[in-house]
Structures are given as C-alpha cells and as structure tokens.
Amino acid sequence: MENNKINLLIVDDEVHFLESISKSLEARDFKVIAVDRGEKALEAARKNPIDVALVDLKMPGINGEETLKALKAEHKWMEVVILTGHGTIDSAVECTKSGAFSFLQKPCNLDDLLEALKDAYKKKVMNRKKIEEKKMDELLKISISGSPREILSRLREIDKAD
Numbered sequence: 001m002e003n004n005k006i007n008l009l010i011v012d013d014e015v016h017f018l019e020s021i022s023k024s025l026e027a028r029d030f031k032v033i034a035v036d037r038g039e040k041a042l043e044a045a046r047k048n049p050i051d052v053a054l055v056d057l058k059m060p061g062i063n064g065e066e067t068l069k070a071l072k073a074e075h076k077w078m079e080v081v082i083l084t085g086h087g088t089i090d091s092a093v094e095c096t097k098s099g100a101f102s103f104l105q106k107p108c109n110l111d112d113l114l115e116a117l118k119d120a121y122k123k124k125v126m127n128r129k130k131i132e133e134k135k136m137d138e139l140l141k142i143s144i145s146g147s148p149r150e151i152l153s154r155l156r157e158i159d160k161a162d
C-alpha cells in the first residue's frame, strides 16, 4: 500500500549510484523520488510529500548545502541526511549546523543507510506529532529491538494515526 510507504527524496549527480540506491530502498518499502540535481530536488519536493531527503553534497548547480537549506526553509518537517564523498567530511559537519539531521560517507552500506533513514524519520514523526523521545520509545517498545524495517513501519503507523 502506497500509504504505508515512507516518502524519500534522493538527489545525487552520480546516476549509477542514484539508480542502485533507489532500487535497494524501493525494495525495502520506501517510495523513492530520485533526481540528479538540487534544482530538481526542490521542484520535486514542492510537488510531492517528502518525509526524508537524502542529499549528495557535491553536485553541479546548486550544491548539497544550498539544497539542504532550501528544503529545510520550505518544508518544516522534512529531515535531511547528507551524503558525502571522500575528503568532504568537514563540509558535511557544517551541514548539520545548517539543519541536516546527519550525514553518511559514500560508499555507504545499506544497513547504515537504513539506520540513518530510520533515525531521521523518527525525528520527523516526533517533531510533527510533538512526541518526546521518551514517549516515542515507549510507543516503539514492541519494535525497538526489531529491524530498522520493522521500526520504520511502526513509525509510519504512528505518523499516519490521528
């Protein structure tokens, strides 16, 4: 069910990486919108609901940090995870000061990526629903020892409930 999927925006100018990561995440219950430029990411986020964005730092056109700032300015609840290549860790750390939830170094394995996306989505749900961390962990109790996928699915239920 589409409704049970987490809406993910991925922007990266390395098209092969973009395609493979999108496929992996679509197979794990994410609804993925994949674009190769910051400008396209901003456009896509205006047209589609996005829970979490995964943003490459180094891109032609508007870079990852500018994309991050624009996304955060326009979408109050969206959380952004920065993807960074070799040698750009300092810039990635800067991005967390500009509102990024966290950053991951490329190439990243799928487990680390899922973990980062789970935490970012948890933050989004906590902020949007004004749930404190302690209360959220209580709500997640049954699944907190579960896999990131189980937790993501539980978070989705909490996000969707009124």
Ligand SMILES: [Mg+2]
Residues within 6 Å of the ligand: 012, 013, 014, 056, 057, 058, 059
């Ligand atoms: Mg790049």
